[in-house]
Amino acid sequence: MKEKLRINGGVRLEGEVTVSGGKNAAVAIIPAALLADSPSTIENIPDINDVHVIIEMLRWLGAQVEFRENTMWIDPRTVDKYNPPYELASRMRASYYFAPVLLGVFRRAEVPLPGGCDIGARPIDQTVKGMCALGAKVETLGGVLVAQADELIGGDIYLDMPSVGATVNSMLTAVSASGTTCIHNAAKEPHIVDLANFLSSMGAVVKGAGTDVIRIRGGRPLHGANYTVVPDQIETGTLMIAAAATAGDVVISGVIPTHMEALSAKLLEMGVNVQSEDDWIRVRSNGHFRAVNVKTQGYPGFPTDLQQPLSALLTVANGTSIVTETIFESRFRFLDELRKMGANVRVIESTAIINGVERLVGARVNATDLRAGAAMVIAALMAEGTTEIGGVGYILRGYERFDEKLRGIGASVEKIRVSEN
Ligand code: EPZ
Numbered sequence: 001m002k003e004k005l006r007i008n009g010g011v012r013l014e015g016e017v018t019v020s021g022g023k024n025a026a027v028a029i030i031p032a033a034l035l036a037d038s039p040s041t042i043e044n045i046p047d048i049n050d051v052h053v054i055i056e057m058l059r060w061l062g063a064q065v066e067f068r069e070n071t072m073w074i075d076p077r078t079v080d081k082y083n084p085p086y087e088l089a090s091r092m093r094a095s096y097y098f099a100p101v102l103l104g105v106f107r108r109a110e111v112p113l114p115g116g117c118d119i120g121a122r123p124i125d126q127t128v129k130g131m132c133a134l135g136a137k138v139e140t141l142g143g144v145l146v147a148q149a150d151e152l153i154g155g156d157i158y159l160d161m162p163s164v165g166a167t168v169n170s171m172l173t174a175v176s177a178s179g180t181t182c183i184h185n186a187a188k189e190p191h192i193v194d195l196a197n198f199l200s201s202m203g204a205v206v207k208g209a210g211t212d213v214i215r216i217r218g219g220r221p222l223h224g225a226n227y228t229v230v231p232d233q234i235e236t237g238t239l240m241i242a243a244a245a246t247a248g249d250v251v252i253s254g255v256i257p258t259h260m261e262a263l264s265a266k267l268l269e270m271g272v273n274v275q276s277e278d279d280w281i282r283v284r285s286n287g288h289f290r291a292v293n294v295k296t297q298g299y300p301g302f303p304t305d306l307q308q309p310l311s312a313l314l315t316v317a318n319g320t321s322i323v324t325e326t327i328f329e330s331r332f333r334f335l336d337e338l339r340k341m342g343a344n345v346r347v348i349e350s351t352a353i354i355n356g357v358e359r360l361v362g363a364r365v366n367a368t369d370l371r372a373g374a375a376m377v378i379a380a381l382m383a384e385g386t387t388e389i390g391g392v393g394y395i396l397r398g399y400e401r402f403d404e405k406l407r408g409i410g411a412s413v414e415k416i417r418v419s420e421n
Contacts, residue, residue, distance in 0.1 A: 001417045005389040005403060007380035008412035009362055013248035015409040019236045019255055020046040020400040021070065021229035025191035027094035028168045029198045029229060030054050030072065031101045034063060035175060036202050038224035039075040045229055046070070046400040049393070053091045057084045057098065076224075083110035086143070090115040092397075093165070096124060099145050100169050103136060104176030108148045113140060117369035117394070120328035126159050126166030133157045133170075134177040154179030154218055162187040162212075162298045168195060171216060175204045178219030186214045189299040190259045194230045201225035231279075233259040235399055237306040238374045240264075240283045242406070244272040245313050245382040247287030250409055253280040262302040266292060266310065270317065291319030291356055296327050308334055308375035315343035316382060317356040324351045334372035337365040341379055341387070359384050367391035370398040377402070381411060388416075 021044035031054070033040040045051055047070060055072075058065045061084060064075040082102040089095035093116025102109035116122060124145070128138045133156065136149040154177045157170050167187040172195075174181035186192065188210050196209030202225045205217035236255045243250035244267055257264070257276035264274045264281070269292050273284040291314065296304040304327035314321040315338055325331045332352050335345045341360040346353045362385030367373030373395035380387035389395075392415065395402055403413050 002390070002420060003392040004416050004418055005377065005380070005392050005395070006414050006416050007377065007387050007389070009380055009383035009385060009387060011246060011381070011410055011412050013243050013246045013250050013381070013406070013409045013411060016251040016253055017239055017405050017409050018253050019231045019239065020044070022046070022191055022194065022232040023048060023050060023398050024164070024189070024234070025194040025229050026051060027054060027092070028097055028191055028195045029227065030058070030074070031097045032172060032195065032198060032202070033074040033224070034058070034061070034076040034079055034101045035104055035172070036076055036222045036224040038077070039073060040202070040224040041226045042072045042074070043228040044070055045072050046232065048400050049397045050092045050094065053088060054094070057088045057095065060084055060088060079105065082106040082108050084112070086112040092116060093122070096127065096145060096165070097168055097172060099147055100131060100172035100176070103131065103147045103149060103173065104152070107150065109145070111145050113143050113145060117371070119331045119369055124165065126161070126163045127169040130157045130159070130166055130170035130183070131173050134173050134181060136173070152177035152218070154181040154216070157181065157183045159183065159185040161185070164189055164192065167192055167214070171195060171199065171206070171214065174216040175199055175218045175222065179217070181216045181218060183214040183216070184212065186212055187298055188212070190230055190233050190256070198225065198227050201227055231255050234303065234305040234371070236260055236281070237263045237303065238309050238378070238399070239405070240267065240274070240281060241306070241309045241313050241378055242381055243283035244270070244285040244289070245378050247285050248409070249282070249284045251280050251282045255279055255281055257281055262300060263306055263310070266294060266302065289313065289317040291317040291321040293322045295324040298327070304328060304331065305371050307331060308371040309378050311335070311352060311354060312338060312375040312378040314354045315345065315357060315379065316359060319356055321354040321356070322351060323354060326350065333368045334375050337368065337372070337376060338379055340365055341383055361385055362387040364388045365390070367394040370394045374399065377406070
C-alpha cells in the first residue's frame with residue numbers, strides 16, 4: 001500500500017492555523033546537543049519523519065532520547081559510537097551534521113554521505129573545506145565521510161558560497177576547536193541564527209550569526225540547555241501561498257513576520273493583501289494575481305524552498321512570470337507535473353517562463369521532492385476538480401500534520417491508501 005493526497009480544488013481557505021517548529025533549525029540543533037556534558041530539553045520540534053530518523057540515529061549512537069508532544073529530551077552522556085549506519089544517514093540531508101559533532105566528541109567520525117531531496121548535485125566540498133581549515137583530516141571513502149583530528153584549532157573559513165549546510169557544519173566544528181574561528185561568507189538563514197542561539201545557551205561564545213561573518217570562540221566545555229526552536233519559515237510561506245491561491249482569508253499564527261519579508265513583498269506585488277503583527281500574518285486575496293518576476297537568493301532574499309510553491313501560484317497569474325532559480329541546478333522538475341494540470345510553462349536553463357492560464361484542472365500527479373510536493377498541493381487546492389498527489393512521503397518529511405492543518409482551514413483534502421500496483 002502507498003499513500004496519496006486527494007484534494008478537491010476550488011475551496012476558499014479561511015480561519016487560523018498555527019505553524020510548527022522549523023525543520024531545518026531542528027535538524028541542526030538536535031545533533032548539537034551531543035556536544036554537551038549533560039541533558040538538553042528542546043521544545044517546538046516538528047513531529048515529522050526527518051526528526052524520527054534523527055531520533056533513530058541518536059539512539060543508535062547510544063544517546064538516551066525521549067520525544068513527546070513536540071518536546072525532545074536528549075542525554076548525550078552514553079553516546080559511544082561515531083559511525084551511524086547508511087540505512088539511517090541516507091534517509092535525509094541533515095544526517096551529515098553528525099560528522100562535526102562526533103568529530104568533536106571522539107576526534108573521529110565516519111558518517112555516510114547525506115541523502116535529501118533530488119534538486120541538484122548537492123556536493124559537500126564546502127563542509128570538507130571548513131572542517132579541514134580547523135585541523136581535521138577528511139576524506140570520502142566509499143560514500144562515507146571519514147574525519148579525524150588529533151586536535152581542532154580555531155582559524156579562518158572562507159566559504160565559496162553562503163552554503164547553509166557548510167555554515168552549520170563549520171559552526172558545529174568550531175565550537176570544539178580551541179581558539180577563535182571566523183566563518184566568512186556564512187549563510188544568514190533563520191535556522192543558522194537559531195543554531196547559534198542554541199550553542200550560546202550551551203555555553204558557547206558565538207557572535208555574528210545572521211551576518212556574513214560568524215565568530216566562535218571554541219574549545220570550552222558545553223552543558224545541556226533548555227531551548228525552543230523557531231517557527232518554520234518555509235511552512236509559514238507555504239501556508240501564506242495556499243491562502244492566496246484559494247482567494248482565502250487566513251491568519252497564520254506562531255510565526256516571525258520578519259522571516260517572511262521576501263515572500264510578503266512578492267505577494268503584495270501580485271496584489272495579495274498581507275498584514276502582519278507580533279507573531280501572526282494574515283493573508284487575503286480575491287483570487288486574481290499580477291504576474292511577477294522571482295529570483296531565488298540566500299536569506300534575506302527570496303528563499304529557494306518557496307520557489308516551487310510560488311511558481312505553482314504563478315501558473316494562474318495574469319501575464320507572464322519569470323522565475324530564476326540561482327541556488328539549485330534542477331529545482332524545476334515539478335513543472336512537468338504542473339503541465340499535467342494545464343500549466344503553460346517553459347524552462348530555459350535556470351529560468352522558468354510561466355504564462356498564466358485561466359485555471360488549472362485536477363489530475364493525477366506526483367511529488368518529486370519535498371517542496372515540489374508543496375507546490376502540487378498549492379496547485380490542487382486551486383484547481384478545478386480533484387487531484388491525487390503521489391509521493392506523499394516527501395511532503396510528510398517536512399510538513400507536520402499538513403493535511404490536518406489544511407482541513408482545519410477548510411480544505412477538502414484527505415490521505416488515501418492505494419495498492420502498490
Ligand atoms: C539547506 O540545504 C536546506 N536543507 C534546503 O532545504 C535549502 O533549500 C538550502 O539549504 C538552501 O536554503 C536543510 O537545511 C536540511 P546549501 P543545503 O548548502 O545545506 C551548493 C528543504 O526543502 N553547494 O545552502 O544542502 C549546492 O549544490 C531543503 O527543506 C556546493 O556547491 O543547501 C547548492 O547549489 C531542500 N558545495 C547551493 O550551494 C557545498 O559544499 C546551496 O546549497 C554546499 C553547497
